[in-house]
Amino acid sequence: MQLVFILEQVLNGLLVGAYYLLIALGLSLIFALGGIVNLAHGGFYAIGAYLTVMLAPRVGFAGAFVISPIVVGLIGIAIERLLFRRFYRSDPILSLLLTFGLAMVIEQGLRIVFGALRRSRSRCFPLRSTSPACRCARPSMWSYSPLPAWGSTCCSVIPGWCRSAMAHGSASARMPPR
Numbered sequence: 593m594q595l596v597f598i599l600e601q602v603l604n605g606l607l608v609g610a611y612y613l614l615i616a617l618g619l620s621l622i623f624a625l626g627g628i629v630n631l632a633h634g635g636f637y638a639i640g641a642y643l644t645v646m647l648a649p650r651v652g653f654a655g656a657f658v659i660s661p662i663v664v665g666l667i668g669i670a671i672e673r674l675l676f677r678r679f680y681r682s683d684p685i686l687s688l689l690l691t692f693g694l695a696m697v698i699e700q701g702l703r704i705v706f707g708a709l710r711r712s713r714s715r716c717f718p719l720r721s722t723s724p725a726c727r728c729a730r731p732s733m734w735s736y737s738p739l740p741a742w743g744s745t746c747c748s749v750i751p752g753w754c755r756s757a758m759a760h761g762s763a764s765a766r767m768p769p770r
Contacts, residue, residue, distance in 0.1 A: 626672075627680055628687040635698030640664040642702060 615634075622630045640660045647656035675694070679687040 626676065627684070628676055629684060629691065630676075631688065631691040632695040632698060635695045635702075636664050636668055638702055639667065639698065642706060 618633050619629065622628060622633070640663075643663055644653075644656045644660040647659055650656075651659065671694070675690060676687070679690060
């Protein structure tokens with residue numbers, strides 16, 4: 593009994609550490625590639641989570657799992673073109689304030705649309721069973737939970753890598769200055 597509890601706490605600590613790692617990687621990659629400290633990436637993650645919950649009854653969990661990061665990536669591209677692009681060469685504190693305000697707008701917008709009260713939902717198909725890794729009452733959603741974060745990270749990082757590769761490539765492949 594004691595060993596199972598310790599193992600569970602170690603796994604919980606590793607999972608929380610993985611979340612912190614993803615947050616730190618997201619902040620450092622976005623700052624390195626774009627020169628902006630983006631504090632709104634948690635808001636984009638929340639948009640993706642709510643979008644997945646709303647799409648799952650219509651297109652299934654797998655379809656929502658694929659569609660949501662793409663839609664959030666498109667929203668991110670639109671916000672980058674409309675808001676962030678103006679702050680690339682300005683003082684970093686201005687972009688920090690912009691992204692902090694954007695995070696607040698996203699959070700309050702989600703509260704207006706979905707409400708602030710907690711609602712229970714039935715679990716999607718792959719999240720119903722218990723984990724076979726240990727015999728504790730751990731739902732299998734714990735083994736799936738880092739996947740949306742990795743998907744969102746890939747959707748937000750790949751365009752930056754492409755832009756960085758084009759900017760450091762040959763003279764004909766260079767992007768025009770902003």
